[in-house]
Amino acid sequence: MAEEDIYTKDGTVDIHKNPANKTKTGNWRACRFILGNECCERLAYYGMSTNLVNYLQERFNQGNTTASNNVTNWSGTCYVTPLIGAFLADAYLGRYWTIASFSIIYVIGMVLLTLSAALPGLKPPCDASGCHPSSAQTAACFVALYMIALGTGGIKPCVSSFGADQFDENDETERKKKSSFFNWFYFSINIGALVASSVLVWIQTNVSWGWGFGVPAVAMIIAIISFFIGSRLYRLQIPGGSPLTRICQVLVASLRKINVKVPADKSLLYETGDEESNIKGSRKLDHTNKLKFFDKASVEIQSDGIKGSPNPWSLCTVTQVEELNFLNFLVYLWIAMRYKYKKVIERPH
Known part of the structure; x- marks a missing residue:
């Protein structure tokens, strides 16, 4: 390979901010970590959101209308926060550091939600007449939910583009592989959603809410570990300013x-x-x-x-x-x- 063909021609750099070497970075060697991250993150998201209305009704004595309205507001926030994540990624942080930093917020939110469903003191006490949440317990649950909403705002707009960055648009061979990446990317999303809407919903309904939220929290921890493991293999686009x-x-x-x-x-x-x-x-x-x-x-x-x-x-x-x-x-x-x-x-x- 000629010297000029060793490095990418799309301006990407490696994690150390050196020109990205084609033989050591990007391509499928990097994408497998991104796909693993996306699969686990979607499993975590759908695993805690699919049955959320029932959780608020059962544990926080919210009526169907109130619970549905709260979940709708939270879900809407999940679709607004990507505007923040996308702006920070394009202007200042870049996609890698945006995903990394917001994933940490996401994990903290998932862990707090799990603790609020399982830990005595944070979990609303229940008896034959139902559950009796305090204002502090309700606040802990919603703080966790909106931390998750903020966390997903940094991942959702960046991860697919970050995967595309691993293929040099100026290289004919790599450009053809990019379309294949998106096929596998959406396959990963569907696998995570399938497991979440079947296995995890069953756990929440038949085992406990603590386990039902704990498994998605572990999945999110695995997602962030998978993402960081591939750091030395990634190609990074330099942020372009505001x-x-x-x-x-x-x-x-x-x-x-x-x-x-x-x-x-x-x-x-x-x-x-x-x-x-x-x-x-x-x-x-x-x-x-x-x-x-x-x-x-x-x-x-x-x-x-x-x-x-x-x-x-x-x-x-x-x-x-x-x-x-x-x-x-x-x-x-x-x-x-x-x-x-x-x-x-x-x-x-």
Whole structure:
């Protein structure tokens, strides 16, 4: 293998922040630990959430409506916290350290939930008339649940992308293997969910809640151990900095050049000469005709080159502008879906 073919060409590094060596990192040698982590994490998540309404009804004397509402609020939080995890991963921590740090929070939450279901003092006392939880015992249970919700927020948005990072997009052979990885990834999710919704629900119903939550807690501990064991084999994408800062730069640069005319030839718009984007860990984006006003941020004028390197608050790359356009598209899509949903709800039956 030639010297230039030893290292990946997608900008990934190893755990020591050195260029990733193809022969020692990534590929299936790293993915088996990621798949093991995902299988155990999903088993833990579904193992404690599938039967959660019954648990709140039985141990905390909550009615069906109250218990369902509490579980719905908790589940909704589990789908909101990935916004936090995704932002931290892309902007500052990177996917590896985001998964690692949030997994620890997840494990603490699982252990606390298990203790609240099994440990005298934390477990609500029960007699023939039912269970009698104190406010402190109820608080311990919900603190555990929302720690789990925060923990899953760092894992859910990162783990599939982190697995994809183990395959060099610029390598034809590795690119073909990436699609196979996603097949195995979703297979791992389904295996974990299957075991959780069958075996663990049976344990919770027929053995005890302590064992029913304890097994998912052990599964989560195994998940984090599996993840850390593979550390020296992983390829890591370098975080690209805050996207909010880049969005503000495009807005400011566009307003500063409000009277500047955008050239008809869009190839004249500013872009870095390097093969990679100036946003670390991201590829260059092609120009589109959406929200043309923001193209002004990429028009290079004489004052932009006076002090050497361009001021990002005055001159932005095409990739940076298209990043803003894409986010705007997502916002418009979300608004359209909300409007359509509202119209369906309000439609007379």
